[in-house]
Each structure stands twice: as C-alpha cells, then as structure tokens.
Amino acid sequence: MHSKIHAIALDSSKCVGCTNCLKRCPTEAIRIKSGNSKIVKERCINCGQCIQACPRFARYGVTDQLTSLTNFKHKIALIDPVLYGQFHEQFKPSQILNSILSLGFDDFFEISRGADIITEFTKSFIANNTKFPIISSSCPTIVRLIQIRFPGLIDHILPIDSPVEISAHLARKSAMEKLNLVKSEIGVFYISPCPARIFSFQKPVGTKKSHISGTLSVKSIFLEASKNFNKSSEEQPNFYSSSKGIGWAKSGGQCKALGINDFLAVDGIQNVISVLEEIEYHKINDLTYVECHACTNGCIGGSLNMENSFVARNRMRKLIDQYSDCEVIVPNCSLEEYTFTEPLLPLQVAQLDDDISIAIKKMEQIEIELKALPNIDCGACGSPSCRALAEDIVLGYANKSDCIVILKNKINSTIKEDID
Ligand code: SF4
Numbered sequence: 001m002h003s004k005i006h007a008i009a010l011d012s013s014k015c016v017g018c019t020n021c022l023k024r025c026p027t028e029a030i031r032i033k034s035g036n037s038k039i040v041k042e043r044c045i046n047c048g049q050c051i052q053a054c055p056r057f058a059r060y061g062v063t064d065q066l067t068s069l070t071n072f073k074h075k076i077a078l079i080d081p082v083l084y085g086q087f088h089e090q091f092k093p094s095q096i097l098n099s100i101l102s103l104g105f106d107d108f109f110e111i112s113r114g115a116d117i118i119t120e121f122t123k124s125f126i127a128n129n130t131k132f133p134i135i136s137s138s139c140p141t142i143v144r145l146i147q148i149r150f151p152g153l154i155d156h157i158l159p160i161d162s163p164v165e166i167s168a169h170l171a172r173k174s175a176m177e178k179l180n181l182v183k184s185e186i187g188v189f190y191i192s193p194c195p196a197r198i199f200s201f202q203k204p205v206g207t208k209k210s211h212i213s214g215t216l217s218v219k220s221i222f223l224e225a226s227k228n229f230n231k232s233s234e235e236q237p238n239f240y241s242s243s244k245g246i247g248w249a250k251s252g253g254q255c256k257a258l259g260i261n262d263f264l265a266v267d268g269i270q271n272v273i274s275v276l277e278e279i280e281y282h283k284i285n286d287l288t289y290v291e292c293h294a295c296t297n298g299c300i301g302g303s304l305n306m307e308n309s310f311v312a313r314n315r316m317r318k319l320i321d322q323y324s325d326c327e328v329i330v331p332n333c334s335l336e337e338y339t340f341t342e343p344l345l346p347l348q349v350a351q352l353d354d355d356i357s358i359a360i361k362k363m364e365q366i367e368i369e370l371k372a373l374p375n376i377d378c379g380a381c382g383s384p385s386c387r388a389l390a391e392d393i394v395l396g397y398a399n400k401s402d403c404i405v406i407l408k409n410k411i412n413s414t415i416k417e418d419i420d
Pocket residue numbers: 014015016017018019020021022032036037053054055056057058059
C-alpha cells in the first residue's frame with residue numbers, strides 16, 4: 001500500500017476519509033485507512049478523478065514551482081492549446097502567450113505544432129497498417145489503462161510519441177542550434193492540464209527518456225498569468241494559428257484533423273472503458289481510428305485546469321472556427337525519429353502470489369471471505385467493493401471487522417448476550 005505517488009499527493013490535514021474519491025476511482029486504486037485516503041500505486045492510472053471528486057481539495061497534482069525555472073539558463077514554456085480556453089475570450093492567444101512569457105520564460109513552443117506533425121505521421125501509419133482500429137496514444141491515462149486492463153489491445157496503440165514529447169524535443173533542439181547552448185542549460189517546462197502527463201514524463205512509455213525538464217499545472221500559473229495581462233508589452237508574440245492543431249485540445253479534434261470517416265472519439269473514463277471492452281470482444285471492428293480521452297471533453301476537462309470544461313470547450317470551438325481558413329506550414333520531421341523505441345508491455349496489478357499454487361489457494365480464500373460479506377459495495381469499510389475488501393483481508397491489508405455490517409451484527413449479538 002502507498003499513501004502517495006509522484007503525480008498525485010494528499011494533504012492529509014484536509015482529508016476526512018469521506019470516500020468520495022474511493023467511489024469515483026475507475027480502477028479501485030483507493031483505500032481509506034485510519035481516516036485518510038491512500039492510493040495503491042500499481043493500480044493507479046493517474047486519471048485525476050480523485051482530484052475532481054474531493055470536496056475538500058485534499059488531493060492535488062505534484063508539479064514544480066516557478067522557482068525551478070532559475071535552474072536553467074534558457075527557459076521554454078510548452079503551451080498546450082487547452083490554455084487558450086482557460087482565459088476569457090477578450091484575451092487573444094498572443095496576449096495569453098505574452099502573459100506566460102512574463103512568468104519568467106525566455107521562449108515558448110506551442111504543442112499544436114507537435115499535434116500537426118502527429119496528424120501527418122498518423123495518416124501515413126494508417127495507410128501502411130493492417131491492424132485496426134488504431135487507438136490514439138496521446139492520452140497517457142488511456143495507454144496505462146490498456147496496459148493494465150486491456151493488454152490484448154496493446155498492439156492497437158499508435159506507436160508514436162505524444163505531441164508534448166515531439167514539441168519538447170523540437171523546442172530544445174531549436175534552442176540548442178540558435179543559441180549555441182548545451183542540453184542541460186535549457187529548461188523545457190510543460191504547463192499541464194492533468195496529472196497523467198506529469199507521470200508520463202517521470203515514467204515515459206515507448207521511449208527511454210522524456211524531453212521535459214519540469215511541469216507546472218494550469219491551476220498553479222493561472223492567477224499569476226492573469227495578473228500579467230496588464231503588463232503585456234506592445235509587441236505580441238506569433239501565435240501558431242493552426243485550427244487542426246488547436247483542435248487536439250478537445251475530444252474529436254484528432255479525428256477531424258485526420259479527415260477520416262471511420263473513427264470514434266470517446267471521452268470520460270467510464271465511456272472509454274465500455275468502448276475498449278467492446279473492441280476487446282470484437283463487437284466494434286469496423287473502425288480505422290479510435291480517439292480516447294480519460295477526461296470529459298478531452299484535455300480541456302483535465303483535473304489541473306482552471307475553467308469549467310464545457311465553458312472552455314465552447315471557447316475552443318470559437319477559436320478553431322476563427323482560424324479555420326489559416327494556412328500553416330507543418331514542420332518537416334521524420335517518422336522514425338518519433339516512433340516508439342521501447343516495447344509497450346502489460347502491467348500486472350494484482351498478483352496474489354509468485355507461487356501459482358499459493359495464488360490459487362488465496363483465490364479460494366477470497367471467495368470464502370466474500371461469501372461472509374454483505375455484498376452491498378457501500379465503501380464504508382475503506383475498500384471500494386466487498387470483493388476488494390475480501391482481497392484486502394486475504395492479502396493482510398484489512399480485517400473482517402472493517403465491514404460495518406459485520407461489526408454491527410457482532411455488537412448486536414454481544415448486547416443480546418448481555419441482556420440474556
Ligand atoms: S474525497 Fe478522498 S481525499 Fe477527499 S476528503 Fe474524501 S476521502 Fe479524503
């Protein structure tokens with residue numbers, strides 16, 4: 001059991017053990033122990049549902065501070081297009097870029113450029129592929145979910161780095177060439193809408209090492225950036241006005257950019273799980289591409305964003321419409337450079353024992369424990385379901401008396417005995 005992982009942490013002074021997060025976690029990764037929420041690291045897919053579910057703001061994403069910028073000679077902000085939906089429409093993208101620069105950055109690089117590159121790569125991948133549907137690899141939560149729960153679908157994942165990684169690589173490379181700097185002198189900071197991205201830089205999949213130096217959350221820079229609008233200089237930075245690239249911020253944007261017909265865009269973790277189950281059982285088999293987002297509405301629904309995701313989605317829609325006629329030049333890159341170099345492997349979460357005969361015995365014990373439980377999945381014991389409690393009891397993490405129904409029955413019979 002773990003109380004904390006790198007991407008999501010708990011302020012235990014705020015947690016009251018209310019079980020809201022436990023009930024929302026899609027992978028049964030949360031337990032309530034001694035009145036505090038704890039995450040079982042191996043089960044967590046970093047979806048951020050627990051952050052959004054907590055009424056006391058006890059859970060938060062672990063990011064860097066703006067002071068970390070001082071560790072580098074040249075600082076680059078990686079701008080996710082979700083940022084354009086966070087501020088009121090009166091602020092133009094170039095003003096938003098300016099206010100981000102004034103937080104202490106020397107330059108910025110927009111991730112919509114990386115998104116446009118991936119769109120081109122994906123088109124050529126689709127043309128040469130035989131295994132369909134291809135599942136987008138841009139949401140790290142979905143990749144981890146497939147590794148844990150749908151290992152049979154790993155071969156369907158698009159084996160190309162995310163737009164964030166490609167953008168970080170290009171931004172660093174360009175700064176090294178232009179300014180004659182070495183790699184360690186350049187800090188590439190991503191302003192993240194979700195904890196899954198933070199985790200994916202700490203533990204990258206498909207590649208050995210991330211190009212990101214650090215992360216800040218949209219929430220953490222929002223206030224400071226808003227103050228800086230008044231300080232914006234006359235000279236506005238160039239905004240990369242690709243409506244297709246910007247569109248990646250919301251669900252359906254990738255499919256629209258690809259210009260294909262046989263696609264499915266799904267958002268919200270439970271919806272994604274249902275669709276992946278149908279793909280696994282071959283109930284859905286006439287699709288070319290599946291774009292999955294763990295968050296409702298796509299990345300604009302990330303738990304580290306500031307704005308209501310429906311309001312932000314509306315702003316993004318207007319912005320995309322405004323720039324729909326703009327011609328942009330997509331940077332020329334080679335697909336090989338950004339294809340996964342490391343294999344994607346299944347992740348084991350619930351190994352009962354290394355010894356198969358002991359594991360079978362434990363499975364039998366779980367069934368016996370489960371029969372004694374009320375099977376109402378109330379969560380009051382601190383485990384998300386009666387089956388999860390039975391498993392926790394067998395693995396030594398919980399006791400039968402954690403079940404309040406069993407405890408109540410026990411108290412009642414003691415009282416009865418006393419009265420008798
Ligand atoms: S939602 Fe979870 S983290 Fe928040 S107070 Fe309740 S138990 Fe604690």
